[in-house]
Amino acid sequence: MKHFDAIKYNLLDGIVKKNIPYGTTWQLRGDSGTGKSTFAFQFVMSGLRRGESAIYIACDAPVDRLRNDFGAFGFATGEYEEAGKLKFVESFESFDPGAAFIKDISDSQEFLFILSELIEEMEKPCRVVIDSVTAMAVNYSPQNLVALIHEKNRLLRRKDIVMLDLYVKGTLEETGMYGLANAYDVCIDLYYPEEKGGVPQRNIRIHKIRSSNFDPRPFPFSIRMGQGLVVDKDFYGR
């Protein structure tokens, strides 16, 4: 077995019964402010720290701001970028020399092409994050967007990469009929449960992991500087 057969991601340890392999596609849904990007930063960093590489497609914010956001959690990206281990991708024509860019995010062919070229040239294993699919949705009919996601996951899937797509909850709910969840091997939700008084507590809940056992119950988590998401895995043990 190659060393990258399993994705190491401590965040999910204990909730997922066995490690999820590379070659999978992940969907992360959540309300705004629930910590999707932070989840993604952590996901990328845990790979980089193990010597793996990552591609981060920034559809919501300019790359400069993302670097700052990473930094705010104590994740310095500079060295990884210089070493060619981390590649940020702008979703519009960029003057940032370090970032690749997709000129026209509404052009699905260009999007797939740029992504495939980058995946080709990065060292493997590689983690690929789209932050977020929701921002892309502005340019597509729901039907076309779902088609694009399916095509992306079909064409770009390979044994040595993992793709994580971020969705703002509510954006594509009506597209359930197209079976969007079917395009993914792993589906995770971040959300605030109904308030029962006191300080609202964020929750993480796994919906689906293809061919693996997992704990389907919601787990509360907090976001801490320098760490990111910290899940209370013992919530049900107390």
Add this chain to the structure above:
Amino acid sequence: MMRQLPTGIEGLDDILCGGLMPVSATLLEGPPGCGKTTLGIQFIVNGIMKGEPGLIITFEQFAQQLYNDAKNFGWNLQEMERQKKLRVICTSPATVRDHLLQSEGIVHSFINRLGIKRVLVDSVSHFRRVTENDSELRELLFSMINAFKQRGITVALTKEMGMKEEPSFEEYVVDAIVNLSYEHVGQSRVRTVEVIKTRGHDHISGKHFFRFESSGIKIFPANTRVYVEDPPEFPALIATGINGLDRMVGGGIIPGSSILLCGPAGTGKTTLSLQSIYNVVTKYNRKAVLFLTGESKESVARIAGGFGWDLQDLQQRGLFRIIENDFTKINIDEYLIQIRNVLQEFKPAIVSVDSLPAVLHTIRDNLGLVTEKIRFLNNLFKAYRCVSFLIVRTPLGSNRISVYGEEEALCDGIMILGSRKVGQTRRRNIEVYKLRNQKHVFGECGMDISKNGIKVFYVGKGGGR
């Protein structure tokens, strides 16, 4: 079977399928000033170079005039006479008749002394000065030719002939007829040569262009079959190095395929061909040629330079050539032979013709000729196994993919470049419309021209979606 005797005249031996029969009579006919005498002298001079002494019998001009005319082509006839390889006789038809019919005559003594193998009689039209009677004329000509043949001599005879003259007895007496003529193509007059008959061997029929060069007459036989003894060895597919495009066609293009690269102005035709050439040379270390007719060398260098492709460097490395011609002055057959010679000598893996309509400009009014020449061009590329891009600009907004309609059927592949407005933006696209013997993606695919060149947005594994 008797071996033919090469005339040594460039191109003529090709259309004579090897040359003339030894000990035969050939009529060189045509209107005044078309080059009969020059062709005849060249036939004699080439014989002398091969060690076959020659005799020129002229009724037309003084020897000095002939010497001067020959000097223009670098033939020093007087020197050849001094070396006893040539004899020029200025005489009258009656004298020749009288001397030839006597076995001890002066002509015979020259033949004996010099060991003459080739004779030029310039021209037989003058025999009409001896007699007006056709049967006598025929008898006279016949006996003269026979007299030479009995001595093992190959003879060429010139004959003045109007453009639309009916054949007369001379045509029946000789073994081969070479007709020289000229015609107007566009604004210019071009010379043509046509072999009308050859006894005992094959020839390639039809008219072929020829030109006077500093070394004599040069014929451009572009109707011949293309046969290459040592075609270059290339891999099964030649990749353009444009990844998306290569994936669309399953990895690359089969060597020898001619691709019609068409689209409106500004869609990237020249860029795509330059990028492919640059990639083939730099990535795969193979040779490339750019035949420029519509575009200038400088403008192409500028286009390439904008993408960081240093064409001059490729030229200096001996892997790339630019052949530039003014399209208004192209003589199509001469141009095709020029292409053939470049392919033969340089053996490129990829060539681009920028543009095809410019190459065909001077014959654009003759669809039959256009079709023939495109076919020959394609045969050339096939024979030398190089991938060729034939660039055709089509009008914006039309559904046309070629200018004449014939190119589409004759070429092995068609790639269409275009663009489409989507909202406020314009998106470029490429379509592989046809590609013989290759599985390819059918339908449009997005592309972009970035600072690094063309990107084709195809991510499939190729060979059909």
